[in-house]
Amino acid sequence: MCDEDFPLMTDTQGSQNTLDGILHAISKCKVQHNQLLKEQQDLSRARDDQEDLANQFRQRVVKLRISLEEDDNNQARDVDSERVSTAAVPEKKVVFTGETGDGANTLNFNVKPHIVYPMEEGTALITFEDEEVAQKILSLREHKVDLCGDCAITLEAKLVQLLVPCQVEMDTEVCSRRILVSNLPKKAGEDRLLDKLEIHFAKSKNGGGEVEESDMLHDSGNVVITFTENNIAKGLTGKLYHDVEFEKGRKHSVKVTPFLNGEITSFQTRLSACGRTVLLTGIPAVMEQENLQDLLEIHFQKTSNGGGEVDAFLYNPLGQHTLALFEEDCPTEDQSQ
Structure with missing residues (x-):
């Protein structure tokens, strides 16, 4: 073998070594690439899961906001139903x-x-x-x-x-022990009227109960009846008209409505x-x-x-x-x- 052939053989051997290294490096890069692709897929799935959770959370927030608004509106209606406001009392001479x-x-x-x-x-x-x-x-x-x-x-x-x-504003609430009786007969005397009403509304068969007292409101001609128990008044006001016998064999239809307790808050x-x-x-x-x-x-x-x-x-x-x-x-x- 001559001296000129040795470097060539050496170069050929070196080229083969470099190619192996390159192939090995390429193999490693493929492995790393596959790992990156897998991590990217995992991150993408995690991102999708987070977006789903965010959407669910937003939907729950919307539902909760709507529910809170409905509760506020209901509460406002309840408050308004218990508040009587005369914004402009008609001027009278x-x-x-x-x-x-x-x-x-x-x-x-x-x-x-x-x-x-x-x-x-x-x-x-x-x-x-x-x-x-x-x-x-x-x-x-x-x-x-x-x-x-x-x-x-x-x-x-x-x-x-x-x-x-x-201008007069009042806070009112329904009294649990009283009822307001109106549409009363005009010819009946006050004492007889109160007695007949007490007798009628004291009877359990008429939906009543033990009567504590009855009072005539002379300015309106209506009567307020107070019971000893709290649950009697609510049951009676569930029925608007009641037939009461003021004279033997003759009944008169009276109107029963809730009695409101009130307090003036602005005058x-x-x-x-x-x-x-x-x-x-x-x-x-x-x-x-x-x-x-x-x-x-x-x-x-x-x-x-x-x-x-x-x-x-x-x-x-x-x-x-x-x-x-x-x-x-x-x-x-x-x-x-």
């Missing part, structure tokens, strides 16, 4: 009708105006049939009243303004002017009360003094305390036209 009171019921609230007005000493209230007459008396303001002989007094006419409710008032009533001030005690009241009323009835027909008149002399009652002004048909 009031007038002094000539009545007085002792103030015992001044804390009662009624939709129908019934206002107790404490009169100052040396004043008078006068209500005219015509509102225009009252406004004329107010526009003149000062009035000289001749009494007898050379005696005369000067009075001042002032506008009467009263506080009346403009707002406004000033309301009395169109037909005028306050006269500065009246001295110069003679007997009846005589002075007659002379004052006669003076303001005369058209020559700017007056007119008088509906009511009340004089409160010095040293006395008087409460005047103002009620809803209900003019006659002629006046309203």
Whole structure:
């Protein structure tokens, strides 16, 4: 073998060694590639599983939100059903009708105006049939009243303004022991009416139970019946009308509804002017009360003094305390036209 052949054989042997290395490296890369593909598949499956879980979670959140909104709406309806709000109490004109009171019921609230007005000493209230007459008396303001002989007094006419409710809000709840009975017979006396109602609603066959007390609401003509047990009232109100025997052999259908306990949570008032009533001030005690009241009323009835027909008149002399009652002004048909 010559010297020139040895390097060639050496190179050939080296090339074979390098090729084996390359093939081995390629084999290793294939293994790594397969492992990467497997890991990628595992990650892809894990990602899909996470997306499924996320979608399920989002769906549960939507369902939960809808359920919470429904609960809130139901709760709001329940609260609204227990709250009575008179956002705007209709404005009603009031007038002094000539009545007085002792103030015992001044804390009662009624939709129908019934206002107790404490009169100052040396004043008078006068209500005219015509509102225009009252406004004329107010526009003149000062009035000289001749009494007898050379005696005369000067009075001042002032506008009467009263506080009346403009917005009332109440929280109410159904009473578990009481019922409200309405649509009662008008001819029956109060005592007999209460007795018959107690007898009827005390009987278990009528759905009733032991009655603790019954009260007549004179402003509405309805009756409140209170039971000793809590479950009686709810059962009775499930049936709207009940036939009660007030006279032997004759029954009358009464209406039974839940009784509401209420508490005023908001009460707002406004000033309301009395169109037909005028306050006269500065009246001295110069003679007997009846005589002075007659002379004052006669003076303001005369058209020559700017007056007119008088509906009511009340004089409160010095040293006395008087409460005047103002009620809803209900003019006659002629006046309203």
